[in-house]
Amino acid sequence: MISPDGVGHLLRGLREAAGYTRAEQAALLERIGDRFVDPDNIKRWETEKRLPIPDWHELIACGYGISVDEVRKAVAASRRHRRLASMATLLEDDQEVLPVERREFLGVSALAAGAVIEPWGRLTAAVTGPRVGSEMTSQLVDTTADMFVRGRHLPAQLLAERLAGHLETLTALIPRAGAHRTALLVAAGETAALAGWAAYDTGNVKTALHYYKAAALAGREAGHPPVMALTMGYASYATDAGKAREMLAAAQSHVRGPGYATARTWLAGREAEEAAAVGDREGALRSLDRANTAYDYADPDAEQAWVRFCRRPRLDSLMVSTYARLCHPDLERAAQDSLDHLGDDTSMTAVAVLSDAATGYVVSGEVDQGVEVGRRFVEAATANPTTIGRKRLAALSDLLPLQHSAARDLSEHIRASLAA
Structure with a gap:
């Protein structure tokens, strides 16, 4: 796909506005620059099969009536778009997605593939x-x-079963959707991404990866980059910090413009966590700044259903998690803010917030408060069992100072619950 704000769209729009053919535009550049300009170069630039090298920038600026800076920015946007496309191969590896998987997901096989086996049954359907x-x-x-909203309260296994049924329905209907195909592809991509998250929550990483690849494929077919952003956000939990950081940075470029402020908040906050994990203090703080700035414009209830979890308490917890890794002086204050904003929430979000707050207090030396919040965290994580919740429980147990009696008791309680 051509970058929407890249050099291809820019040059083609300017040429067509001037009423020139590609040959005429090439001839104009040739006269201005006193150098041969192949009309095929104009086509390559407009289709972004090739990007103008710096040697061409000044002549392009003169020939199209724009500044050199505008040319450079457009080329840079095209390069970013290319990098994002290459990032997508992390989720769309054609070597690992068999042709039959691709056909079945996009629905070009029979209606209700997998449910109707015999040829006459497929024809009837x-x-x-x-x-x-x-x-x-x-x-x-x-x-x-609704799946995303309910997913905040349903056990992962039950959610996974419902998602599988809904995804099968969407898959079966896509081939006959006509003008509604794009909308169903987007819905299918979002559903597959959430199904991947549910699979990951139940410890089935391989299945999660297959779902993520299918989600990325659906988003690409629909021409809807936010599906890729959602998928990368989920997939970032299942890889190392360095790759996760790259993935999250790329994901933010897929949710530009109005209506995606909450998505940018979540992705930038997650990027801050991963930047802190690899020791990049400045990068982590810059990402947090972006997350907080985006949240100033966010409206979770009016934007995508898949970001409704990202409210003030969740942003606070991302800050706490980042600050804890950086030993930031505002760690304790941020932990208290996250609890104040959380209130009596008992959803899946509470597990993350309470975990980060407990960790923040312990790291900042307020062990008594950390233990108190840690008990709430254990209760919430037990009521909402997830793979990430178990990892967070183990991490808190390892962090609790054993010389502190209450902390030692909590650590033993956590280990017993994990072993059960």
């Missing part, structure tokens, strides 16, 4: 299956959104 209209599409999109 294809002929008698429901037509996809605006009302059905709206219902399916709403169901997808």
Whole structure:
């Protein structure tokens, strides 16, 4: 795909606005620069098959009536877009996604693939299956959104089962969706991404990876970059800090513009965590600044269903997690802020917030408060069992100072619950 704010769109728009053909534009540049300009170069630049090297920038600026700086910025945007496309291969490895998997996911096999086996059954399903209209599409999109909302309270295994059924429905309907195909592809991509997260939560990393690749494929087919951002955000938990940081930085470029402030908040906050994990203090703090700035414009209830969890307490907890890794002087204050904003919330979000707050207090030396919050965390993590919750429990247990009797008791309680 051509970068929406890259050099290809810029040069083509300017040429067409001037009423020139590519040959005429090449001839104009040739006259101005007193050098041969192949019309095929104009085509390559506009399609971004090749980007203008610096040697061409000044002549392009003169020939198109723009500044050299505008040319450089457009080329840089195209280069960023190329890097993002290459990042997508982390989730869309064609060597690992068999052709049959691709066909089945996009629905070019029979209606209800996997549910109807015999040829006559597939034909019957294809002929008698429901037509996809605006009302059905709206219902399916709403169901997808509802999955994200319910996912904050449902056990991962139950959520995974519901997601699998919903994804099968979407997969079956995509081939006959007509004008609604893009909307269903987006819904399917979001559903697959959440299914990957549910699989990861139940410890099935391999299945999660397959779902993430399918989600990325759906987003790409739909031409909807935010699906890629969502998928990268989830997948970043299943890789090392260095790769996760690259993934999260790339993901933020997929959610530019109005309507995605909450998504940028979450992704920038996660990037801050991973930057702190590799010891990049300045990078981590810059990412936190971006997260806080984005949140000033965020409206979780009015934006994507998949970011409704990212409210003030979750942003606070991302700050606490980052500060704890940096031993930041504001760590204790941030931990208290996260608890104040959390209130009586008992959703999955509470597990992350309480974990980070407990860790923050312990790291800052306030062990008694850390133990108190840690007990709430254990209760929440036990009520909402997840793979990440177990990892966080183990991490807190390792952190608690054994010379402190209450901390030692909590550590032993955590280890006993993990062993059960």
